[in-house]
Amino acid sequence: MADRSISLVFGTALLAIANVAARADGSVDSAEEKARAAECAAFRRACERCGQDAAGMSVGLASSMANVRPRADIIPAVPLRGVHVRLARGESESVQIVVMPGDSGLRNVRVSVSDLERRGGSFFGLFGDTLPAKNIDCSVVGYVLTTNRPPYRVGFWPEAGVRKCERVKPGWWPDPILDFMDSTDIAQGDVQSFWIRVRCPRDQPAGEYHGVLAVAADNAGVFRVPFRARVYDFSVPESSPLPLAITFAPPRSGEPGRIVAAREAEWGDFLSDYYITMDSLYHRGDIRWDVLQDLRKRGRLGYFNLGYWDGLGDGPGAEAKWRGTTLARLRDAYSRAKELDLLDHAYVYGCDEAKTNSFDDVRRAAEILKKELPGVPISTTALDFDYGVGTRLSAIDWFTPLTKYFDPEKARISRRAGHQVWWYICCIPPAPHANMFVECPLIEGRFLMGAAAVRQRPDGFLYYQTAAWKSPGCITSGPFTDWNACTWQTFNGDGCWTCVGPNGRPLATMRLENFRDGLEDYAYAMKLEELLRKRRPGRNDRWAGRARELLAVPARVMKSMTEFTGDPNDILEWRDEMAELIESF
Numbered sequence: 001m002a003d004r005s006i007s008l009v010f011g012t013a014l015l016a017i018a019n020v021a022a023r024a025d026g027s028v029d030s031a032e033e034k035a036r037a038a039e040c041a042a043f044r045r046a047c048e049r050c051g052q053d054a055a056g057m058s059v060g061l062a063s064s065m066a067n068v069r070p071r072a073d074i075i076p077a078v079p080l081r082g083v084h085v086r087l088a089r090g091e092s093e094s095v096q097i098v099v100m101p102g103d104s105g106l107r108n109v110r111v112s113v114s115d116l117e118r119r120g121g122s123f124f125g126l127f128g129d130t131l132p133a134k135n136i137d138c139s140v141v142g143y144v145l146t147t148n149r150p151p152y153r154v155g156f157w158p159e160a161g162v163r164k165c166e167r168v169k170p171g172w173w174p175d176p177i178l179d180f181m182d183s184t185d186i187a188q189g190d191v192q193s194f195w196i197r198v199r200c201p202r203d204q205p206a207g208e209y210h211g212v213l214a215v216a217a218d219n220a221g222v223f224r225v226p227f228r229a230r231v232y233d234f235s236v237p238e239s240s241p242l243p244l245a246i247t248f249a250p251p252r253s254g255e256p257g258r259i260v261a262a263r264e265a266e267w268g269d270f271l272s273d274y275y276i277t278m279d280s281l282y283h284r285g286d287i288r289w290d291v292l293q294d295l296r297k298r299g300r301l302g303y304f305n306l307g308y309w310d311g312l313g314d315g316p317g318a319e320a321k322w323r324g325t326t327l328a329r330l331r332d333a334y335s336r337a338k339e340l341d342l343l344d345h346a347y348v349y350g351c352d353e354a355k356t357n358s359f360d361d362v363r364r365a366a367e368i369l370k371k372e373l374p375g376v377p378i379s380t381t382a383l384d385f386d387y388g389v390g391t392r393l394s395a396i397d398w399f400t401p402l403t404k405y406f407d408p409e410k411a412r413i414s415r416r417a418g419h420q421v422w423w424y425i426c427c428i429p430p431a432p433h434a435n436m437f438v439e440c441p442l443i444e445g446r447f448l449m450g451a452a453a454v455r456q457r458p459d460g461f462l463y464y465q466t467a468a469w470k471s472p473g474c475i476t477s478g479p480f481t482d483w484n485a486c487t488w489q490t491f492n493g494d495g496c497w498t499c500v501g502p503n504g505r506p507l508a509t510m511r512l513e514n515f516r517d518g519l520e521d522y523a524y525a526m527k528l529e530e531l532l533r534k535r536r537p538g539r540n541d542r543w544a545g546r547a548r549e550l551l552a553v554p555a556r557v558m559k560s561m562t563e564f565t566g567d568p569n570d571i572l573e574w575r576d577e578m579a580e581l582i583e584s585f
Helices: 004-013 030-049 255-261 264-272 289-297 318-339 356-372 408-416 443-456 510-534 542-551 568-583
Strands: 057-063 083-089 092-101 106-113 116-118 136-146 153-159 162-167 171-178 183-186 192-199 207-217 221-235 244-246 304-309 346-350 378-380 461-463 486-488 498-500 506-508
Touching: 030 057, 030 092, 057 207, 083 092, 083 192, 083 510, 083 568, 092 106, 092 183, 092 207, 092 510, 106 136, 106 192, 116 221, 171 506, 171 510, 192 510, 221 568, 255 264, 255 498, 264 289, 264 506, 304 318, 318 346, 318 356, 356 378, 443 510, 443 568, 506 510, 510 542, 510 568, 542 568
Parallel strands: 083 221, 244 461, 304 346, 346 378
Antiparallel strands: 057 092, 092 192, 106 183, 106 207, 116 207, 136 171, 136 192, 153 162, 207 221, 498 506
């Protein structure tokens, strides 16, 4: 988590992501060029006032929840004076280092962080009081070029507490984290971000760790600042604290899909680092049992789908045909899962967004599945807005409305009837609701998986695809990549949270990082809630009162699903307050 001085810039910084106009090549017209020149000059002066040599390079600090565009007219960063992150054992937390050249371009710019030493630790750094530099990644942020104006609007905060929604124009956007690149050249006039990710080992002693971050360029010397990491005295879980049903199904055609097909075990491990189990909502028998077994052994296995199911259909022989195909396939997968002792992680998903006119077919199929696959939850996104209470779909176990249509009170009633109520996003809902398109403020993904889930309490989260790759090739260079940002119609990044690096190497996007960060925020809340249940009732218990306030999610973080903060520090302060209560229990 970045120094809280970052909050000073975010009231206006996110405005830029919706307002900057760009041509198809990523350049901007004269009005934006003037605004950008003025912003760059102001940023340079601010860095110079902090003691930086503006003639060589200006270095800033930005939140991991900020879209730092390379050629936008706002730089959402403050001059870099130091870095302070806070995280639990087993957690990853990131910040961005923003570098802008001075009077000429920069060559071979790189960021590094030293080993971090714990003050007050054991003798001379022995016995685990060092957080090694190998646990701190310093990667180049990559950019994708959007060439179409999407149909959706994007939210932004032109002033504190006021959110507006506007259409965005094409241009260069930050998205893939190029962890195969630890340095890059920066052209004069561009701004480049580096992703600094701290990964805390599960056996790391709690405490405050200190080291040095260095920014260097061949033609600008070295700039150093203090780097601190506070390790909290508790851990986040190995597997997702919120149940997930998420598809990773790369296309079978094109270089990225073909290469990844031969590296599925590596990708399965990569996805589990983000709490995602290699799975597909829509498969009809293609299950990587070896990957699932490995995740189970390591305590990282989430839910997985035994296979897609359709409604029975009408006409003579429809049920017999369904039993001979769909049901036979699902029974085979059920038997295999039972044999491998994986059945407690299995579900079946089907009848995607089925409308009311097909509910009888859905009902008949679900009733058969309940009998034939005992103990396996039956999941759907069928459009039953009463979640099985007094409807034809009472045999369904998991109902999944869009976040826009999630009703906490109806969900409570549905749970009393034995159901669960999840939620999901896809190409909808657009702003003012949170979503995860390339152009969406990164804070939206973290908010949705963290604060919003804590407040609204869905039973799980569903997403239809994370590998809707349209690029003919892999990303092999950067920071300006040729990765195709458009994934469906004129939507950018919908269904695509991952990218493919050299030789099929998994690459995370900044959106995927914020997805995980939100789940880690959710894990803090679940840990605090667990401790609250253990707390003995007592008069004037300030700890319990404060815990309840934080679990309700403060209004400064969230008022509703369409009214929430644009300031990353509101998220971080809420999270830190939960951590401090957990440690003081």
